[in-house]
Amino acid sequence: MGNETSITLDVGSTILDLLTHLDKKLVQNVIAAEVNGEEKDLTYALEDADQLELIDSDSAQGRHILRHSTAHVMAQAVTSLWPGAYFAIGPAIEDGFYYDFFLPDGKHFTEADIERIEAEMRKIIAARQPFLREEYEPQEALCIFSDQPFKTEIIENIASTGSSSGEIAAEIATEAAPNASKVSAYRNSEWFVDLCRGPHVPHTGRLGHFKLLKVAGAYWRGDEKKQQLQRIYGTAFESEKMLNEHLNRLLEAERRDHRKLGLELDLFSFPDEIGSGLAVFHPKGGLVRKIMEDYSRMRHEQEGYQFVYSPHITKGDLFEISGHLNWFGENIFPPMEIDGENKYYLKPMNCPFHILIFRSKQRSYRELPLRLFEFGTVYRYEKSGVIHGLTRVRGMTQDDSHIFCTREQMTGELKSILTFVLDLLREFGLNDFYLELSTRPEGKAVGSDQEWEEATTALHDTANAMNIPLVLDEGGGAFYGPKISVQAKDAIGRTWQMSTVQLDFQLPQRFDISYIGSDNTKHRPVMIHRALFGTVERFFGVLLEHYAGALPTWLSPVQVKILPIRDTHEEYCLQLKELLAAEGIRIEYMQAKEPLGARIRQAKLEKIPYILAVGDEDVASGTVGINLRGVKDPIRAVQKEDFIAKIKEDIQKHWSNPTEGFAIDNPSAVRVEKELS
RNA sequence: GCCGGUGUGGCGCAGUUGGUAGCGCAGGCGAUUUGUAAUCGUCAGGUCGUGGGUUCGAGUCCCUCCACCGGCUCCA
Structure with missing residues (x-):
């Protein structure tokens, strides 16, 4: 509420009691509060000298709480419609909430069940059930949730690690007690109680502006080796108006779907006969693509890049040396056997080819930085379920470049690349960005700690100097080096990963490339991998969605x-x-x-x-x-x-x-x- | 890859409890010559994703595979 006031209350008074002393109008939206910086229910009994911040339902924090409470209501509705259902976790997320379930006896939800569940939820909301907080010793909690295997696992984890953090995903933490000794739960009725850290709205009557959106699959704890659950997504707001605005935004996103626009505007298609994730561009789409590529070529020329070309297939040796077959193998299409001897692969990346161009003759430091550019078409075997329009395909063309430079030139190159990227994206009408720094993927990386450290620091410092928000993506780097990716926000605020810039000390070693320095001895160049559009296909798709098909x-x-x-x-x-x-x-x-x-x-x-x-x-x-x-x-x-x-x-x-x-x-x-x- | 859903002429859809397919738009042709978001008429177009099975009979039921959609895991 912002203003600081001291109020004297009777011993044992709750926040709710306090609210009755305050201006009704001011507090009618309050659904929870922060006491000394910790979120609490309104039924929390205040103590001497407690500092109190009220949480309104229309604040980000407040919405989070009411969504989480709505998730509980959904779990209760599901339990009442499918007695014996197991419930896993049900956190609030950006724009909504979900809850993961497992129905015994081979049953499952279908889209049609959404209405039934919603109807049941409305009954619960009409009943104005209180959310009653209960605290248990872990042993007691295990008893209460003995018929809920997922809850049991969470409790055991809390009991053994003494906290809900550690290897448990952040979302699970929302389910658990923050203090080790006790486990908290919320009871909505005699038969429904759910493990939860809280806080919650005082009673279900405070909810109601919600909608269930879709049924989906999800793995227990996000691990594909673990059990597959069913997830129901929904959203909730503090008012019908806000809910409708959000639903309209979803419709707007649907209206902008590049797959739909591509069909309507006769730009591209994915004929079944060719195969999943493989696009053909029709004359109009081809023209747009040509304009994009021509413009990019023109800009690359201005920025001092040299154009190269490389074939689409190669003997396996190349990707053995580069390490791709080992580290990236599951994304490479199976090989073609030629003459029973050689295995040829469709290339999943362009870098080794450019390295061979570098290595084709002895290089002098005077040639560096050497910037090799190619619209390189690569093929990656993507799992069937992930393919999505032009944004996730199996055949794609990267506006790919590999820059070979000295250690000393590295920082300057990174800086000019980032400037180039942002300029280019702006020239295509994207204006809102943030950067993401992806660090070493544990267990899936080559190179020494020291090299990774140096590369990561170089990227971090360059990114920091760009005056654009920078977020950390722990462990998201490529096997050969860390990367910065440019995330662009489109006209309706969705973010898309576009450009990537990767720093690589490894491939130069693997291919043993060198240049002769001014000291007349051999030196190892540093390599920077970068794509500005990312891929032409994805960039095309993003532009279509950004402009809703109305291209400039x-x-x-x-x-x-x-x-x-x-x-x-x-x-x-x-x-x-x-x-x-x-x-x-x-x-x-x-x-x-x-x-x-x-x-x-x-x-x-x-x-x-x-x-x-x-x-x-x-x-x-x-x-x-x-x-x-x-x-x-x-x-x-x-x-x-x-x-x-x-x-x-x-x-x-x-x-x-x-x-x-x-x-x-x-x-x-x-x-x-x-x-x- | 996994979970769920879907798959009918170019596109969007309808097809009752199984009885061999309809509509609108688009397209062809003819007429209409129009000042700002749908002129009229007419014609043509589908072995109902694929392969198998059940049945006297399958778009409708069962299975396989393929593709797509929503997610998960991955990711440009």
Whole structure:
């Protein structure tokens, strides 16, 4: 609440008692409190000199609590519908909560059960059941939960380690008591009690604005070798309004799904006949992709990269030397046998090829940093269940580069790469980033501690200097070195992993590459692996979702569509088309076979940035009527030269939408887009 | 890979308790010549993902495989 006040109460008073002394309006949203920095239920009995912070249901902390409480209600509902169900863990997560269950006797939930469970939950909420906190010695708790194997395991873990932390995942910690000696649980009814650290809302009547979203699978403790459970996801908010806003955001995400857009806009497809996770790009998608790649090539040229090419297959020796067959083997497609002797593999990575280019002759320090760039198509065997549109595929093209430099050049290179990455991503319209530093994967890494330490420090320091938030991803590095990845947030706030920059001391050793230094002796170069788009496919998918399919003009496969009002305007239109084409503008002409409204509609659905409608008045005065994407009303009688100047500016400046240059304050823009969905 | 769901013409969908497939959009053709988000008519298009089984008979029931969707584990 912010303001500090001292209040005197009777001995044994609870927070709830205290609230009754305070202004009703101010405290009606309070669902829990922090006492001396620890979250407590409202039924907590205050002691002398306790410092109290109230937690409102509309705060992040408050939502977390009410979601967690809703998860308990869901578990109770499930237990009442499926007596004997085992429940595992049920934490609040970002935007919602889940609970993992196991139904005995081979039963399982289906999507259809969601409604039944929701209905049962509403009954529990209507009953305004109190959440009663109980504390037990571990032995007692084991008795109470003797028929719940997962809970038993959690309690035993707490009892043996003395705490809920350690090797137990963070989410499990939310289930357990923070102090070692006692185990806390919350009772909602005579027959339903759940192990939990708390706190919870005072009673189930404080809940109700929730929705169950999906049934999914999940492994016990996130370990694929352990039992498979069923997870039910849901979300809950402090009000119906906030809940609906969230559900609308989910719909918006669905509307932006690049798989759907790719089909609607005729950009790419995944024919069954080719195989899972292998895309073909149709002419329009191919054009977008070409523009992306051309732009990238142009920028790489400016940044001092040299272009190389390497084949898609190689003898296994190469990946033996690099260590990929050993460390990355399960992601490599099975080999082709040639002449019974040699095993050839589809390449999963480009780096060894670039190393061989480096090694093809003796190198001098004067050549460094040597920056080799390639749109390298690689193939990775991904488990069938993980494939997802263009963002997770089995055949992908990386905008890959390997930079060979001296130890001394390393930091400078890293810095210029990160600057380059962020610039490039901004040029494609992504503006909101954070960096993630992935460190040594324990048990899955090569190289000495000292090398890892040095590499990690170098990456960390460079990342820190970028003035962008940096988060740590413990153990997420590649087997040969740590990495920084750039996470970009899209237009609706979702984050996508894009670029990666990896520092590598290992492969230069494995391939024994060297350069002659100014001292006339051999030195080992350092290698930096980096991809800016990450992969062209994923980047394409992310851009589609970011722009909801309405690509900026410079990336649009069709930039202008010309519509004559009647076919008598055809001649003028074709002249206009020539004029625009001469400026390198991508344009389509649409004959007057149908009413104008129908053609406008069709062009709008194609998300064309500029639709020109041309009639008698335009022919007479050399003008066009412009329909901007995202704007309902047309702009009439614009001199065609003015239009050309405008669209050229748009293309040159990479406007995210044509409206940017027209000072249009048109709230219908967003509405129109929505109506069409 | 694992758990659950789904798979009907290019796309979106309907197909009652098993009785050999419909609709809308898109497409072809014809008419309509249209000033801002769907003009009218007509025609064509599907061995119902695949392979097997049950049955007199399978889009409907069972099994296999494939693919997709939602997650988990992995990950660019």
